[in-house]
Amino acid sequence: MKGWDAFVSSFLNLQVIGTYWPVIVQGFFVTVELAVLIVIVGLALGLVLAVIRAFGIRPLNWLIIFIVDVFRALPPLVIIVLLYFGLPAAGLSFSGFTATFISLALILAAFSEEIYWAGITAVPHGQTEAARALGLRFLHVLFLVVLPQALRMVIPPLVNRTIAITKGTALGSVVAVSEILGAAQSSVAFSLNPSPLTLGALAYLILFLPVVIVGRRIELRFARPFAR
Secondary structure (H helix, E strand, C coil): CCHHHHHHHHHCCHHHHHHHHHHHHHHHHHHHHHHHHHHHHHHHHHHHHHHHHHCCCHHHHHHHHHHHHHHHHCCHHHHHHHHHHHHHHHCCCCCHHHHHHHHHHHHHHHHHHHHHHHHHHHCCHHHHHHHHHCCCCHHHHHHHHHHHHHHHHHHHHHHHHHHHHHHHHHHHHHHCCCCHHHHHHHHHHHHCCCHHHHHHHHHHHHHHHHHHHHHHHHHHHHHHHHCC
């Protein structure tokens, strides 16, 4: 068997696909659940850290900057492995799903905090001074004047970073999470045929291609004043 026939037998084997597609579908929904949790917690935590940093408490700011830089510097896989294999030695164990969720949520929080902070500092200082001159207190200025403008400015980079992090759910396969890649790999091991990987690739396209398209539309929508 050579050429196209060999390729079809290896990667498009209908008998194998028919047997293992339910496993890939199950992994698809695990990936969706994991990605949604990562996005919600990561973006919310990043915003909280940026707001705390806006209060200008130096020791607290130094701590936030240090933690954010650490999670931005470490590869996601390293953090996942440390949480899953390292913490049990300290008496604290996580499932593969939980370790992947915590790791990627913290990484997204670190990157999103820097993006939020860039938006906050990009708001013209004159607007905050004008708001204070009108008698608004610091919290009112922050939440009514600064944050609404900052959030609008940071949506394009935030969308890009969110998409990049959520695709990292595939790393969960390293710690036995049955998401799309994990399900595909286990199916390959049982079937001795790589066709489930083709199903996995199709599942990732079905999941993330609409997200990428929506993300591009959001970027264009908020970047329109600067477009030619």
